[in-house]
Amino acid sequence: xxxxxxxxxxxxxxxxxxxxxxxxxxxxxxxxxxxxxxxxxxxxxxxxxxxxxxxxxxxxxxxxxxxxxxxxxxxxxxxxxxxxxxxxxxxxxxxxxxxxxxxxxxxxxxxxxxxxxxxxxxxxxxxxxxxxxxxxxxxxxxxxxxxxxxxxxxxxxxxxxxxxxxxxxxxxxxxxxxxxxxxxxxxxxxxxxxxxxxxxxxxxxxxxxxxxxxxxxxxxxxxxxxxxxxxxxxxxxxxxxxxxxxxxxxxxxxxxxxxxxxxxxxxxxxxxxxxxxxxxxxxxxxxxxxxxxxxxxxxxxxxxxxxxxxxxxxxxxxxxxxxxxxxxxxxxxxxxxxxxxxxxxxxxxxxxxxxxxxxxxxxxxxxxxxxxxxxxxxxxxxxxxxxxxxxxxxxxxxxxxxxxxxxxxxxxxxxxxxxxxxxxxxxxxxxxxxxxxxxxxxxxxxxxxxxxxxxxxxxxxxxxxxxxxxx
Ligand code: HEC
Numbered sequence: 001x002x003x004x005x006x007x008x009x010x011x012x013x014x015x016x017x018x019x020x021x022x023x024x025x026x027x028x029x030x031x032x033x034x035x036x037x038x039x040x041x042x043x044x045x046x047x048x049x050x051x052x053x054x055x056x057x058x059x060x061x062x063x064x065x066x067x068x069x070x071x072x073x074x075x076x077x078x079x080x081x082x083x084x085x086x087x088x089x090x091x092x093x094x095x096x097x098x099x100x101x102x103x104x105x106x107x108x109x110x111x112x113x114x115x116x117x118x119x120x121x122x123x124x125x126x127x128x129x130x131x132x133x134x135x136x137x138x139x140x141x142x143x144x145x146x147x148x149x150x151x152x153x154x155x156x157x158x159x160x161x162x163x164x165x166x167x168x169x170x171x172x173x174x175x176x177x178x179x180x181x182x183x184x185x186x187x188x189x190x191x192x193x194x195x196x197x198x199x200x201x202x203x204x205x206x207x208x209x210x211x212x213x214x215x216x217x218x219x220x221x222x223x224x225x226x227x228x229x230x231x232x233x234x235x236x237x238x239x240x241x242x243x244x245x246x247x248x249x250x251x252x253x254x255x256x257x258x259x260x261x262x263x264x265x266x267x268x269x270x271x272x273x274x275x276x277x278x279x280x281x282x283x284x285x286x287x288x289x290x291x292x293x294x295x296x297x298x299x300x301x302x303x304x305x306x307x308x309x310x311x312x313x314x315x316x317x318x319x320x321x322x323x324x325x326x327x328x329x330x331x332x333x334x335x336x337x338x339x340x341x342x343x344x345x346x347x348x349x350x351x352x353x354x355x356x357x358x359x360x361x362x363x364x365x366x367x368x369x370x371x372x373x374x375x376x377x378x379x380x381x382x383x384x385x386x387x388x389x390x391x392x393x394x395x396x397x398x399x400x401x402x403x404x405x406x407x408x409x410x411x412x413x414x415x416x417x418x419x420x421x422x423x424x425x426x427x428x429x430x431x432x433x434x435x436x437x438x439x440x441x442x443x444x445x446x447x448x449x450x451x452x453x454x455x456x457x458x459x460x461x462x463x464x465x466x467x468x469x470x471x
Contacts, residue, residue: 026138029131030149033139036132037061037069045127059124067434069143077122083144100137104128107136150432151246152225158194158424158431161202161224162416163215164231168207173409174231177254178203180406180413181229188421195429199421206231211255212239219248226436229416231255235266247433251423251440252416252448252463254409256379256397261461267440268462269415269448270397273377276467277350280375280395281325283469284348287391288373293324294348295340299331299357333357337364341372348373355382365392377467378408395467401451411449418448419463 035041039060047059064079066072071081080086087103088096094113097103105111107126110119128136142148152159162181164174181201189198202222206214211231216239218224226249233255235243243250243265250266260272271279281294326346330336333353340346349372351358358381365374375393376382383394396403402411420436423446427435445453446463454463 027149029135029138030142032131033135033137034143034148036136037139037143038067039063043126043132044129047124047126049124050121054124064123068430069140079123081144082140084141087140103140104133104137144430146430148432150225151223153197153431156193156197157200158197159200159202159222159224160226160228160420161204161218161222162227162229163204163206163211163218164229165207166203166205170231171207174206176407176409177229177231177413177416180410180415181417182413183410184414184417184421188417194421194424195431199417201228212236215239216242219243219246224248225431226251226420226433228252228420229254229269229413232266233257234259234261235263240265247437249433249437249440251436252419254412254416262459263461264441264458265437266461267419267456269412269419269454269464270379271462271464271466273352273380275462275465276377276379276395276397277352279467279469280350280377280393281348283393284350284373284375284391287393288348288371290347290371292347293326293345294350295346296325296327296350296352297330297333297336298327298352299329299333299354334360334364337361341369347371348375350375350377352377352380354380355384358382358384393469395469397467398464399452399468402449415448415452419446419454422446422448 032041036043037060039056039062042056046053046056048054049059061069061082064072064074065082066079069081069083069086071086072079080091088098090096091113097106097113102111106113106119106123108128110121110123110125112119139148146155162178164177165171166174166178185199185201188194193199202218202224204214204218208214209217211233212235215227215230215232215235219227219242228251230250230253232250232253234257235250240263242248243263248265253266253268254270255268256270256273256276257268258273260275261268277296284294328336330353340349351361351374353361353376358376361374362384365372370389370391373391373393375395378394378396396408398408398411402415405411406414423436423439424431426439426444440456441458443455443457445455447453448463456463
């Protein structure tokens with residue numbers, strides 16, 4: 001008895017092992033099929049048109065039949081849908097293909113639906129190996145359907161990732177953003193999710209290893225569909241490469257880059273720091289009509305290379321013809337202020353300083369300094385400069401009504417999830433990264449928070465394109 005039970009045990013273990021390898025093989029086949037279809041893996045034999053070999057860059061299936069096999073018309077030539085239901089059903093009086101073998105004959109030899117005709121030469125001929133045949137057919141069986149595996153998406157869940165400062169000096173902002181995101185996710189999930197899929201959020205701390213390393217680690221170690229509401233400001237070239245290679249969009253990033261960004265995979269909620277400074281300067285110029293210069297003050301030595309391009313940003317603006325603009329590194333804020341007041345070299349000052357410094361400046365700004373026009377950015381310095389003088393300006397990165405009910409960071413967390421949820425819903429039930437990215441290129445308006453409409457185009461990646469002056 002005993003040996004038999006043991007043998008059965010071995011058999012069932014073998015069976016399980018077998019079905020596991022089978023599943024892995026199908027997944028591998030689909031992966032290969034997709035890579036061949038999309039031109040990301042070369043065919044063993046180069047395809048031919050009228051007997052002439054053509055480069056793969058022109059001859060991958062998706063270039064002509066579309067990335068979801070939906071078919072395309074280009075220059076009057078129709079490359080029909082190659083989705084399985086299109087191939088196996090009648091098409092304009094022609095019978096459907098009966099078998100995978102027949103479809104392979106079309107791909108390899110151009111034998112059309114009716115065996116006695118050939119496809120035109122606009123369909124290249126592919127000489128496939130056995131494994132390429134199997135892989136392409138497995139992929140054609142599912143292309144354009146929900147069965148195509150999409151990273152971070154299952155039948156009932158979409159997994160999103162975010163990278164935020166959850167330790168260190170900015171942790172409070174990070175947690176507020178996270179809380180805003182989670183509240184909005186809970187609300188969406190409570191009403192059944194998006195097309196029946198609930199949202200899940202994986203968050204990692206940006207502080208310990210740095211933002212780029214944390215983002216890289218998240219996209220490489222976790223199967224996430226997209227990044228959302230991240231503290232991403234100016235991604236390094238390496239990070240952009242990694243996002244591109246893994247086709248991971250970063251949607252509604254909340255970090256503020258110094259300069260306006262243009263990467264196709266990243267969208268931002270807030271205007272760049274430069275943009276907010278432009279808004280502040282324009283207002284200061286308008287209110288302070290003296291012909292003294294303008295200065296931008298910052299304290300943090302390590303921000304130097306990032307802040308410097310700010311002055312460059314004004315070379316093409318109306319500010320250009322005005323008195324000089326200097327970017328000034330200050331170490332002793334109070335002394336520097338006194339010097340500036342005495343020297344009368346500049347009277348329009350924009351402080352990119354921590355809130356402590358702003359507090360001490362504020363105590364120096366009295367009736368004697370009313371000739372000084374000063375501005376801060378709420379997102380960098382807090383709001384304490386908000387004063388009752390016409391020439392004291394605080395620039396906010398969002399319009400005022402956004403913050404009617406909550407603080408800036410929680411509101412932005414809400415908005416980030418609102419934005420991605422709307423983009424996912426517009427992508428449709430058959431969801432993938434490409435669809436999400438192209439929905440976000442479409443200049444339709446989104447309303448991530450009631451009353452706040454935003455739009456993106458392939459060039460305009462910031463939802464809010466200017467700083468808002470709250471009076
Ligand atoms: C350079 C453009 C081009 C490329 C690349 C291309 N095709 Fe085609 N394909 C066409 C055109 C055009 C037709 C229609 C030809 C006709 O109607 O005579 C076609 C027809 C087909 C058909 C027959 C469809 C039907 O309804 O009868 C199949 C199947 C097919 N292609 C699969 C593929 C696969 C798989 C690949 C990649 C391995 C591929 N094609 C690459 C342009 C292309």
